[in-house]
Amino acid sequence: MPRQKQFTVDDVKQKAMLTFWNHGYHATSLQDLVECMGINRASLYDTFKDKYSLFLDSLYIYNLIYIRAYLTKQMKTHTPRQAIINYFVDMVLKAEERNGCLMVNTALELSPHDKNVAKIVDQSFHYIERKFFRRMIEQGQASGEIDKSVIPITAARTLLSLLVGLCVLSRSEANKPVLQAIVSQVKSLLPLGDHVALPNPVSRTPKNHNRDIPSGVAHAG
Numbered sequence: 326m327p328r329q330k331q332f333t334v335d336d337v338k339q340k341a342m343l344t345f346w347n348h349g350y351h352a353t354s355l356q357d358l359v360e361c362m363g364i365n366r367a368s369l370y371d372t373f374k375d376k377y378s379l380f381l382d383s384l385y386i387y388n389l390i391y392i393r394a395y396l397t398k399q400m401k402t403h404t405p406r407q408a409i410i411n412y413f414v415d416m417v418l419k420a421e422e423r424n425g426c427l428m429v430n431t432a433l434e435l436s437p438h439d440k441n442v443a444k445i446v447d448q449s450f451h452y453i454e455r456k457f458f459r460r461m462i463e464q465g466q467a468s469g470e471i472d473k474s475v476i477p478i479t480a481a482r483t484l485l486s487l488l489v490g491l492c493v494l495s496r497s498e499a500n501k502p503v504l505q506a507i508v509s510q511v512k513s514l515l516p517l518g519d520h521v522a523l524p525n526p527v528s529r530t531p532k533n534h535n536r537d538i539p540s541g542v543a544h545a546g
Contacts, residue, residue, distance in 0.1 A: 334372060337362040339390075342383035346427040349434055350380055384445045387427045392449060396457045405465035406515050409458060409484065413491065413511050417504045420495035429492040454485045462515070469520025480514055487511060 344361045345353050355376055359366055373379040399408040416426075424430075428449045436443040458481035465471030491507045 337364060338373075338379070338382055338386055341379050342386045342427070345380055345383045346387070346430070347424055349430060351434065381441060381445065384427070384431065384442070384449075388445070388449050388452075392428070392453065396453070400457070400461065404470055405461040405468065406470045406517075409461050409515060410508070410511055412457075413488065413508045416488070416491050416495065417501070417508060420501075420504055423496055425496040426492040429489055430496070432489075433493070450485060450489075453488070454481045458484045465515070466518065469518040472516040472518045475515060483514060484511065 340361045340363070341358055344357055348357065353376075355366065355369070358376065358379065359369060362369070364372075369379070373382065396412070399412060402408075403411055428446050431442060432446045432450075436446050459477045462471055462475060462477040462480055466473055466475065466477070487507050487510060491504060494503060494507075
C-alpha cells in the first residue's frame, strides 16, 4: 500500500517559499528545502517533482498571500491615497528584515534568463500597477481625495518604479532617510484634491501592532 503523507502540502509549500525568499533560488539547496519543509527527498520529488517546480509554486503562493491579499486589505481599510502611501510605509518598516520582495528579487535573479519565471513576475507587477495603483488613483480622484491633474497611467507606472527601487534598496544598507525620501516622493506624486477625506481610524497604526499579512511586491506584484 502507498504510504500516507504525514504533512500538509500547503504548509510545506509556504515553508519552501519563505526559504526561497530569504536565500534566493540558486542559493537554496535541496537539503535546505528538505530541512525547512520537514520532509525527506523522496517525498519532495514525489509531491513537487523538483526544486524548479517547487519554486514556481512558491511564486504563486507569494503572489496570492503577500501581494494580492495584502493589497486587498489595504483597499478595504484605507482611503485610496492613504492605501498607496501605506504600502510604501510598510515596505520601509519591513526594510530592517533585509529580505526585500520575493518578486523583485526573482526579477533580478532569474527573469532575464527564464521565460516561465518572467511571465509570473510580469503578471505580478502588472497587477500592482493596474489593479492597485491605477485603481486607487482613479477612485481617489472620483472622491476628490487626489487632485484631478494626476494622470493615472503615468503615476501608476512611476509608483511601480519607485516600489521596485525601494525593494532593491531595502536589501542593501541604505539608511532610513533614503527610503523615507521615496515615501515623500510618493506623496508628492499624489497631491491632495479639493475634498480631503478624514483619516480612517482603521488606518492608524497602533503601538506594538502585529500585521497579519506581511508586506511584499507585488510583495511589487
